[in-house]
Amino acid sequence: MGGFGRYQWLHVTLISLPGLLMASQNLLNNFVSGTPSHHCSLSANHSLLKVEEKDVWKAFIPLDSSGTRLDRCSRYVTPQWHLLAANSSANTSHLHTESCLDGWTFDRSEFLATTVSEWELVCSLRPLKQMIQTIYMGGVLSGAIIYGGLSDRFGRRTVLIWSYLQLGILGCSSALSPSYSIYCVFRFLSGMAVSGVILNSVSLKVEWIPTKTRTLVGTLTSFFFTFGQLILAGLAYWLRDWRKLQVVVCAPHFLFFAYSWWYSESARWMVLKRKSEKALKTLHRVARINGKKEVVDKLTLEVLHSHMSKEMESSQTMLTAYDLVRTPGMRRISMCLIAAWFSTSFAYYGLAMDLQKFGLSIYMIQIIFGAVDFPAKLLALGMLSYLGRRVTQASCLIMSALVIFANIFVPADMQTVRTTVACLGKAFTSASFTTVYLYTGELYPTIIRQTGMGLVSTMARVGSMAAPAVLILDEVFPSLPSVVYGGAAVVASGFACFLPETLNVPLPDTIQDVEERWSGRSPAYLKKKAASSEDEQVVSFKEVKELEGSGLNAL
Numbered sequence: 001m002g003g004f005g006r007y008q009w010l011h012v013t014l015i016s017l018p019g020l021l022m023a024s025q026n027l028l029n030n031f032v033s034g035t036p037s038h039h040c041s042l043s044a045n046h047s048l049l050k051v052e053e054k055d056v057w058k059a060f061i062p063l064d065s066s067g068t069r070l071d072r073c074s075r076y077v078t079p080q081w082h083l084l085a086a087n088s089s090a091n092t093s094h095l096h097t098e099s100c101l102d103g104w105t106f107d108r109s110e111f112l113a114t115t116v117s118e119w120e121l122v123c124s125l126r127p128l129k130q131m132i133q134t135i136y137m138g139g140v141l142s143g144a145i146i147y148g149g150l151s152d153r154f155g156r157r158t159v160l161i162w163s164y165l166q167l168g169i170l171g172c173s174s175a176l177s178p179s180y181s182i183y184c185v186f187r188f189l190s191g192m193a194v195s196g197v198i199l200n201s202v203s204l205k206v207e208w209i210p211t212k213t214r215t216l217v218g219t220l221t222s223f224f225f226t227f228g229q230l231i232l233a234g235l236a237y238w239l240r241d242w243r244k245l246q247v248v249v250c251a252p253h254f255l256f257f258a259y260s261w262w263y264s265e266s267a268r269w270m271v272l273k274r275k276s277e278k279a280l281k282t283l284h285r286v287a288r289i290n291g292k293k294e295v296v297d298k299l300t301l302e303v304l305h306s307h308m309s310k311e312m313e314s315s316q317t318m319l320t321a322y323d324l325v326r327t328p329g330m331r332r333i334s335m336c337l338i339a340a341w342f343s344t345s346f347a348y349y350g351l352a353m354d355l356q357k358f359g360l361s362i363y364m365i366q367i368i369f370g371a372v373d374f375p376a377k378l379l380a381l382g383m384l385s386y387l388g389r390r391v392t393q394a395s396c397l398i399m400s401a402l403v404i405f406a407n408i409f410v411p412a413d414m415q416t417v418r419t420t421v422a423c424l425g426k427a428f429t430s431a432s433f434t435t436v437y438l439y440t441g442e443l444y445p446t447i448i449r450q451t452g453m454g455l456v457s458t459m460a461r462v463g464s465m466a467a468p469a470v471l472i473l474d475e476v477f478p479s480l481p482s483v484v485y486g487g488a489a490v491v492a493s494g495f496a497c498f499l500p501e502t503l504n505v506p507l508p509d510t511i512q513d514v515e516e517r518w519s520g521r522s523p524a525y526l527k528k529k530a531a532s533s534e535d536e537q538v539v540s541f542k543e544v545k546e547l548e549g550s551g552l553n554a555l
Contacts, residue, residue: 004213005290011208011263015201016221018164018256023228024235024249025171025194026349026464027366029133031236032245033115034362037107038122040075040100058083062097073123074099099123110362112240119180128180130468135184137349139191141461147196148454149321155273156204156450157265163196164257171250175243190250195461199453206441207266207449208286211506218438219381226377226430229370237363268446268509271308276301308509319448319511324455329515333443334455336495340393340436341456343492346463347400348429350470350485351422360419368419369426376427380434388503389439394496396435400428401489408479429489442502446509463488 039061059079061070074097106117116122121129143163151159167190174186209217232249239245264286270279280301287295325331351369383392403425410418436456444452470481500518508514 003210004217005286005292007264007286007289008208010289012205012217012221014259015160015205015263016224018197018201018253019221019224020228020231021249021252022194022198023225023370024232025167025190027229027232028245028249029129029136030362030366031111031114031232032242033121033129033132034111035116035122035129036111036114037069038072038104038117039070040073041102041105042075043102056084062095071097072104110240111242114242115180115183118242121180130471132184132187133468134465136187136191137461137465139188140195141191141458141465142188143192143195144199144454144457144461146192146454148199148450148452148457151196151200151203151450152269152319152448155265155269156200156207157260157263159196160200160204160263161257161260163193163200164253164260166190167193167197168250168253168257171253172247175246175250195457199450199457202437202441203449203453204263204266206438206507207268207446208264211504214438214442215384215503216381218441219377219384219434222377222434222437223374226370226373229373230367233363233366233370236366266446268308268507271304272447272509276304280304319451321451321455323448323511324444324452327511327515329518330511332498333500333514333518334452336499337436337440337443337452337456338459339492339495340397340432340499341440341460342463343397343488344429344432344436344463345460346467347404347425347485347489348433349464349467350481351404351426351429360415365419368423372423372427373430376431377434380431383431384435384438384503388501389435389442390496390499390501393432393435393439393499394493396428396432397489397493397496400425400432401486401493403428404482404486404489408482439499439502442505442507443499443514444508445511445514446507448511 039057042060057070059076059081061075063069064071077096077098080095100123104117104120104122108117111117115132116129119125119128147159147163170186170189170193174183174190177183177186205217205221206214235248236245239248264282265278267279267282267286270276270282280299283299283304284296287293287299323330324334380392380396383395387395403421407418407421407425410421412418440453440456441449467485470484505517508517
């Protein structure tokens, strides 16, 4: 086919472009549901007063525990004018306060409008803000389960095209939501589409990329997600209105839907699904685009079937999610990947979904968190190329854990140091994400790759759903969330050590390929042959080639 030719360049670039907005979807809640500074509105009796100077508000609103800001959730029952006196040090603990019976007044200097200010998701309703992200991640989880299985049945290209359309329609529709509950429904369905886009993009790219270029291409295309984080910060700063931002990050998916019809379905998948004629046409098309017209005459159905006869024979049975844990090799891979995906997502979104806690401009923090991904992914590229996948995965997880633990000992008033350490943690979790996406695509066989991606991605979404909830633990003990995030990463790094290495190893097509390469056991046919010819010491040249082709070290 010409290796990584003209077609692969176009194919990978077009599939990677939507990644510029995938970061916007996953991190959108930081801006769409940003919490502006706020305090109680005045009662009806005092609503006509022009209270413009901040000091005057002290007569109506008590100070918070820090003594520097107005309390967000209470006000005095009656105005306390004596507190406006110069150098007043009156004891206010005995003064009667009440909740914000007339709503809240929001500062619009940082955000013009957010879901928090529009539906007043503050004080007792504060958990509803985090619930939006949890519901969205629930949609991503559901999409991983549903679209992972559907793409193994109906094809990667078909489900990917549908996911673009679904995200464009439902994402834009969420900007028209008249209420909190309707908005959550749209975000859930958008999350399902995001999962369909990410999972099928990864597999469709991997299945058209030659073995020797997978590491480089897989890492470089992950930079689209990094650039997307910077784009999100710029769009949010420019618009500052949640409805406008929602439309701007979702509308481009109609363009992605329009050109996605050019994609070619995975030839591997089509052959294994008994669609060899379509696979042959697709291979001829790619060969022509790559300038290899002579391949069209040489590559016939007989050649194709001869090359993939073993894979076609193994794929005759209907496979289900149970096959991901049925055999020893698949079971080991699935268990270790579940731990790696869960912990990576858990720590990543624990750091990335609470940007306002750092005390700096949320737009600046988003840019810093996005920019730190560039050196992190370059580091991952070097480690993946020279140290392999297993060492890289385990190292990134353990380093992210150590950095998260280190932040526990940094004093709260040292915001610059805390932000720097958090950026290091974000960098290592981002490198871990880059590694695990590539690693998973190489470990699972073609015949059940999307089902496997769906399984492990489901666990990642469980981690991303749990991450915001863990932040509530800081009310029990401030350092507890960091202990939980770091502890999960330490455990996952141990699991990653048990994964097989896939550097420069051809993609497995069947479960039998996986078992022969990585289960640690000889294939059944080899055992039978050894039992039937114990006295035979000579192995034919043909048999040696067959064993080498299956990845065994036969001699």
